[in-house]
Amino acid sequence: MRKDFVKKCPECSGSNLSISSEKGEVICKDCGLVIDDKIVDLGQEWREFDSDSADKKRRTGAPSTYTQFDQGMGTEVGRKSDLYGLGRKNQSKFFRLRKWQYRISTAIERNLKLALAELKRVSSYLKLPKMVEEEAARIYTLAVQRGLVRGRAMESVVAGALYAACRRHEVPRTLEELSEASGVEKKEVGRTYRFITRELSISILPSNPSDYIPRFSSALRLTAKTQSKAVEIIEMAQKQELTSGRGPTGIASAGLYVAALLNGEKRTQREVADVAGVTEVTIRNRYKELLERLDLESEIKKIKKKKRDRD
DNA sequence: AAGACGAAAGTGGTTGA
């Protein structure tokens, strides 16, 4: 069963809430307020209604989880009782093997234990959905097994794995946010992110500017109308090929800035720039392109005229 | 005085020879 954290929108007290578990957001459909954009956990996916469907769905027992350091399972190289019938030579070989196995696995386990603790810390700081945390843990485990952590700070690999997991699940967090949460430098996060996704050949779609809109616009306290206008503008921009090669946060913030302007809820460039983690200059550049290519100039002029008339 | 605008120089990353 899903936990309902909020039943009514505190802004307009409508009960028309939309839960997007993938993005970890609860949005009021009436006024667009993002009530809780950082749901930690919505509970398990599968439910059992009767024994029939239970048999189909409950195929794995307890879900194996990557956030436990050994995925809830362990391996050992035999026990002493297995020694029966081995010759002397083989006995010592057996002990050597077991010693090595022990050393290697404890080294990996120790690392994983530490890393997963760190991963959980960062993830809960950013209030990421459980799915993303699991994914990040999976990625990190793979990275350890491939020996990709050697020579790299564990923290930065954790941050890189989390960033990758966010991108995969279209729950975008900026590099800055990851950097702030993990205490790893921004470039380092980006570097390890690129490294591990390349080495593990994890394919990641380029992030969509629209994915940032709900979070940014709620931070700026903008209405749902403005929010959907911004998404509209961004879609138009994508059709005009104004978006390729540009930073998605820059496009998102410019779209939001224009949308707010058109709906008479003006925010300054600085305000938008701050929540989006870009500079005013970038917003200006994108903004200029948007006006030129989407003929919004006349609409902007109308807004300005209206304002003058009011004075 | 605050916000918007734009030029110039610097940074880090990608690409192609």
Next chain:
DNA sequence: TCAACAACTTTCGTCTT
């Protein structure tokens, strides 16, 4: 491996509201 290149940032002076 190096140089050219695009996107973005920082900084700063000027114009607009």
